[in-house]
Amino acid sequence: MDLENQKRVKELAELHGPENILVILGAAEGEAAGIAAETVTAGDPTYAGPLTGVQLGLSVYHVCEDAIKSELDPTVYDEQIGMMEMVLDVDDIVNEMTAIREQYSKY
Amino acid sequence: MNSVLKAASYVLVHAPDMVLQNGTTQTTEMVVNPDSEYLKTLPGHLRSYDQVVAYAPNQTYIGNMTPDELGQLAQPWTDKPVAGATRQGKYGEIMPQDEFLLLFQACDMFDLVHLERDFVARTRPAFDAHPLMDEYIKSRVMEGVDREQILRFVNEEGAEGIYHQGQLAGYIKRAHDVDVNLSAHVMMENMASKASAVLALKHLIRVSGVDAGQIDYVIECSEEACGDMNQRGGGNFAKSIAEIAGLSGATGCDVRGFCAAPAHALVSAASLVKSGTFKNVAVVAGGSTAKLGMNGKDHVRKGMQVLEDVLGGFAALISANDGINPEIDLGIVGRHTVGTGASPQAVITSLVLSPLEQAGMKIQDIDKYAAELQNPDITKPAGAGDVPLANFKMIGALAVKSGELARDGLNGFIAKHGMVGWAPTQGHIPSGAPYLGFARQDLLDGKIRKAMIVGKGSLFLGRMTNQFDGISFVLRANSGDDRKQREAIGKEEVRSMIAEALRAFAASLDV
Amino acid sequence: MSLLKDKKIIVIGDRDGIPGPAIDECLKSIGAEILFSSTECFV
Numbered sequence: 013m014d015l016e017n018q019k020r021v022k023e024l025a026e027l028h029g030p031e032n033i034l035v036i037l038g039a040a041e042g043e044a045a046g047i048a049a050e051t052v053t054a055g056d057p058t059y060a061g062p063l064t065g066v067q068l069g070l071s072v073y074h075v076c077e078d079a080i081k082s083e084l085d086p087t088v089y090d091e092q093i094g095m096m097e098m099v100l101d102v103d104d105i106v107n108e109m110t111a112i113r114e115q116y117s118k119y
Numbered sequence: 120m121n122s123v124l125k126a127a128s129y130v131l132v133h134a135p136d137m138v139l140q141n142g143t144t145q146t147t148e149m150v151v152n153p154d155s156e157y158l159k160t161l162p163g164h165l166r167s168y169d170q171v172v173a174y175a176p177n178q179t180y181i182g183n184m185t186p187d188e189l190g191q192l193a194q195p196w197t198d199k200p201v202a203g204a205t206r207q208g209k210y211g212e213i214m215p216q217d218e219f220l221l222l223f224q225a226c227d228m229f230d231l232v233h234l235e236r237d238f239v240a241r242t243r244p245a246f247d248a249h250p251l252m253d254e255y256i257k258s259r260v261m262e263g264v265d266r267e268q269i270l271r272f273v274n275e276e277g278a279e280g281i282y283h284q285g286q287l288a289g290y291i292k293r294a295h296d297v298d299v300n301l302s303a304h305v306m307m308e309n310m311a312s313k314a315s316a317v318l319a320l321k322h323l324i325r326v327s328g329v330d331a332g333q334i335d336y337v338i339e340c341s342e343e344a345c346g347d348m349n350q351r352g353g354g355n356f357a358k359s360i361a362e363i364a365g366l367s368g369a370t371g372c373d374v375r376g377f378c379a380a381p382a383h384a385l386v387s388a389a390s391l392v393k394s395g396t397f398k399n400v401a402v403v404a405g406g407s408t409a410k411l412g413m414n415g416k417d418h419v420r421k422g423m424q425v426l427e428d429v430l431g432g433f434a435a436l437i438s439a440n441d442g443i444n445p446e447i448d449l450g451i452v453g454r455h456t457v458g459t460g461a462s463p464q465a466v467i468t469s470l471v472l473s474p475l476e477q478a479g480m481k482i483q484d485i486d487k488y489a490a491e492l493q494n495p496d497i498t499k500p501a502g503a504g505d506v507p508l509a510n511f512k513m514i515g516a517l518a519v520k521s522g523e524l525a526r527d528g529l530n531g532f533i534a535k536h537g538m539v540g541w542a543p544t545q546g547h548i549p550s551g552a553p554y555l556g557f558a559r560q561d562l563l564d565g566k567i568r569k570a571m572i573v574g575k576g577s578l579f580l581g582r583m584t585n586q587f588d589g590i591s592f593v594l595r596a597n598s599g600d601d602r603k604q605r606e607a608i609g610k611e612e613v614r615s616m617i618a619e620a621l622r623a624f625a626a627s628l629d630v
Numbered sequence: 631m632s633l634l635k636d637k638k639i640i641v642i643g644d645r646d647g648i649p650g651p652a653i654d655e656c657l658k659s660i661g662a663e664i665l666f667s668s669t670e671c672f673v
Contacts, residue, residue: 038648044502
């Protein structure tokens, strides 16, 4: 994850309390989604950014996961994301996200 | 009258030492994690020059393989070296790093770059034998300096070391003691971009056969910024490149727009020619040292070789209609406007469907789409997926949605109207431009009638806006109208000359 | 329980997946609170 984005996540989690934060990802595929999710839960796996060794354990989902999608307005979702969702391998994304959440999410 | 795409050229520069020294993933790592395992293992993941030449996407980039031929090879292409691959290609070449460093020095007009004496002596014969390095460029290569001077400038004067095969081969010094915009690091990036653009422009002159003096405008469209602290992006790379390439009759300017810049530049060039302001406009861009090894961590983690080890460059010549070459149809220009939004479907609708609908055309009326052509060997292991494939799926999905294509025809649509990606992830380089050379040839050969070039850019990276961006245009087979017109004019002229001669003859009889 | 309405949201979109602003539009339409939104680029 971009270093500036890691810094913002860290600051916002400290400011608002990690239990109050939800991170929503738009990654293009499963592995990238998994790495981003790992970064905001277990720490930056690439050891480059401010979240290296920081285990925030944030709640994190990909926007195409049912838990998020089901709460959104279907018309707006269809307009903004619908067609891209057809292009993405959503099953792969869901599997990666679920695995990371089960392992590292605290909230 | 529409302008035409007269020629396109493509160059790659193998730059393994620049991956280590100048790629931002690596330079960032040196700051935050100088003893990291990644930095230790990275050199072992670099490819040799011969491996880079034999890599199928690179052979495609310089025109020795077609996108169709590349598409027939199973991915990944990393373990399928091309037998008999050559450095020279139909559209350009893959230059080795040592020769490039001499060109790099030759492009320096401010006594900033100094190479080591022995390195110059060793490399010079190959450089001097290069068919495109003219006397002017060769005369600019200096004899070189001794090692002590290099060490002094690198250690004491804030100069950036220039490396070859892991050894210090020279330095580029800062152009100002205080101004960060003229720091050695920035000068390195800009000079590498300039030098690779010069190489692309020299190849453009070669492949087009046009006299360098006939090119009257140059639009440079890379992602670098040259200027000083009072005008950080002041520019004009274009003119600095034209100067070295010997385009004495040209002026020019730079166009920026992240990865969409080449498409913006090509539309501008076509407009300048169509309006009659200029007759031959060269669009050119060199490569980005910053992006070398950008996804290197992922490649190394997966035990792969680091594939982002080349600088990319391209050039295209847009000329007045000659009745032969493919036309740039400015009646069909897709545009991502401020109001379009960032939703992927809105983006692709604005760039593809809307302009076609306005022209009374359907998505399938375009034979080939060239959107972003990033090499999937590079992007898939890095988590960005197969970018061209995602674009073609979106275009196909739009065709389904608009009712012109059956849902089960989607894969067939992608195979027929799309293509695999072969361009290095050099930002602006993959965005549609790599297809221009093949498109021109296929349009000339009658294999296709229309192609759409789509450029897309991530403006939000500049932190000035959250806007996305894009622009597209259509290349079409030359209608020949212009030639017919000229032939018609020719006949008319002959008739009037005959009439004039007859009148003169009759008048002479009257005397 | 609502996942989106009870939390403060950070959006990390992707240029080649779902960009941040597209996710923002979806969240805004249901009145969710967005703290920060960004888009990553790997190319």
